[in-house]
Amino acid sequence: MTRYTVCDLDNCLIKTDLLYEQWLVLLKSKPWFWVLSFFWLMKGKAFFKHNLATHTKLQPDSLPYRFEVIDLLKRRASAGDVLILASASPEPWVHSVASYLGLFRSTIGSTSSDNRKGSSKLRAIQDLSQGVEFSYIADAPVDLEIWKESQEIVAVNASPSLKNKIHTLNKPTQFIEDGNKSLLTLIVKQLRPHQWIKNVLVFLPALAGHRFQSLDVLTNGFLAFFGFSLTASFVYILNDLLDLSSDRNHHSKKNRPFASGNLPLIYGFAQLPLLLAVSLGIGLLLPPPYLGWILTYLILNLAYSLYLKQSVVVDIIILSLMYTLRIFAGSAATDVPVSEWLLSFSTLFFFSLACIKRYTEIIRSKNKITLDGRGYRQVDHPMVQNLGVGAGLLSILIVLMYLQSEDVRRLYTQPQNLWFATPVLLFWISRIWILTNRDEIHDDPVVFAVKDKISWVCLGILAVIFGISS
Secondary structure, three states: OOOEEEEOHHHHOOOOOOHHHHHHHHHHHHHHHHHHHHHHHHOOHHHHHHHHHOOOOOOOOOOOOOHHHHHHHHHHHHOOOOEEEEEEEEHHHHHHHHHHHOOOOOOEOOOOOOOOOHHHHHHHHHHHOOOOOOEEEOOHHHHHHOOOOOOOOEEOOOOHHHHHHHHHHOEEEEEEEOOOOOOOHHHHHHOHHHHHHHHHHHHHHHOOOOOOOHHHHHHHHHHHHHHHHHHHHHHHHHHHHHHHHHHOOOOOOHHHHHHOOOOOOHHHHHHHHHHHHHHHHHOOOOHHHHHHHHHHHHHHHHHHHHHHHOOHHHHHHHHHHHHHHHHHHHHHOOOOOOOOHHHHHHHHHHHHHHHHHHHHHHHHOOOEEOOOOOEEEEEHHHHHHHHHHHHHHHHHHHHHHOOOOOHHHHHHHHHHHHHHHHHHHHHHHHHHHHHHHHOOOOOHHHHHHHHHHHHHHHHHHHHHHHHHHH
């Protein structure tokens, strides 16, 4: 006798929701159609899904599959079961995933007039199975209606309340759990608090201008730090939501909460407005120019995420500007002007660090001709290295020129001692590029520096040098 095993797709066979994912793909690839999508939704979910499927292309090979479910399906297929992939996602997407896996005999998906969910999906399953009993693999409370009519229940990552409802059905039941980290841990990880160390740059204008004696400067500096940190987390989440496909093809980014599928995308949509509201609220407590730099940072990042990151060299310049904007924001918050010397040094120094980030990505994609989501090719890595090393060395030249200026004599009692900072900086920038060439540093050079003992020693030496020069 023929047996049927029916499997749901979203958050069951795959650890994500295709509707959210492809809506983000539409935002990145066709922004005007993304605006129109809100009008599609007014005509019903079936119409919305149909148009979304028409204007986006699914990449089934990059999706985060739940391999426990795939192994179960393979065992059922070996036992002679007919496998059906049934989903409320549009039929073209369901068929694309089924074709990629090569396990399913039939598919069920939403059409332009029928949103295959709940009772509608049940009718489609019963029509396809012709009244024969079936097992159903799914994950959500809406699936209870189908489980009531199934022979066997397989529940994926069911909540405690859903498990209680399933038990009342008194049917053979199997539970599949991912065993992921706690939800709170994943949410915090997605915020990337370890990256907040970059935001100490907001203190740099006050430090360089010897204005740390003022309580107002310190208070505003810390407010700027926390405000920019939340703004940066907003940007990290937005970038990760828009870069899901390319991140999944990256050697390390594939393990990020959203890319891996361990953290549902809905949490990203919930975090974005909250982070934005709090960061802008902090901005209202500071001088108005600070809020202007925050908005500039957000707009520049949005342009970067949607378009500019695919432009060769432009993306590196934008990455370096992200650092410099933190300095401008700190200047606006503390009302301490940014000197031309600091601006010149930071522009070149951070361009060098941005080159390290991109160079590392290129050399770690050795089996690919081009870099996913970027405009670079494998042959570009020597040029990126030359640009980065050159910019790093030029930043040291700016320091040497600064030592000859009137500004240094006005701020320091023993300015000649500042010369000793140049060999330390030369050592650090040369060493980090040598390690980069050996592929021995983290994807992000700032994260590497924070964890690197020698970098901390260099920072300590610089602090002593500036201390004895004051």
